[in-house]
Amino acid sequence: MGTLEPGWWWIIGGLALLIGEIVAPGIFLLFIGAAAVLTGLFVLLLGLGLAPALALFAIYTALAVYAGRKVYANRPVAASAKHLNDRAAQLVGRGAVVVRAVDSHDGRVRLGDSEWSARGGPAAEGERVEIIGVEGNCLIVEAAPKLAQ
Known part of the structure; x- marks a missing residue:
């Protein structure tokens, strides 16, 4: 039984984070998981070492969180839902x-x-x-x- 290439570990870790987002939704794991999967794909394609992979992961995470905040911050509450959490x-x-x-x-x-x-x-x-x-x-x-x- 052989060892997995580092790219696969990034992808598995990213998928685990995405599953964690489904189990305990909070929006944040989604971005980190997507960054890890993308890093894994680049590590597999380009054969990057650990240091460049970590740098790439940090950049992808920052970009994913920034893009996600932009998308989720501009979601207005529908007028019909203005009392969503005010049952009375x-x-x-x-x-x-x-x-x-x-x-x-x-x-x-x-x-x-x-x-x-x-x-x-x-x-x-x-x-x-x-x-x-x-x-x-x-x-x-x-x-x-x-x-x-």
């Missing part, structure tokens, strides 16, 4: 049903399969309300617009 803000605009009469101080509403504290309204038990805001874990509601008959 995602409730604004949704409808709910009053479980206990809602006034400016107190009340409860059912939203989906859970009940929430609410205030605003006024709205009687069984009426539909629309969520217009959230303060802590209390929904701010107003009477839902009536549908034309």
Whole structure:
């Protein structure tokens, strides 16, 4: 059983880093793995020694990270995703049903399969309300617009 050429070790290491990116996504291993694979290809093609291979790897890594930062830094968040990590803000605009009469101080509403504290309204038990805001874990509601008959 023979030993592998150094270029293959670079490629195997690069592939391991790319697999690591899939297992634990963080974007950063992607660039280092790509640089290692590219270095391995050049080492195989040109028969480079260790010092030139390390220098080439350092250059490729810097270029890959620079290019990756340029690509990922210019990705605006879509307007529909502006509350992606603010679950309470995602409730604004949704409808709910009053479980206990809602006034400016107190009340409860059912939203989906859970009940929430609410205030605003006024709205009687069984009426539909629309969520217009959230303060802590209390929904701010107003009477839902009536549908034309």
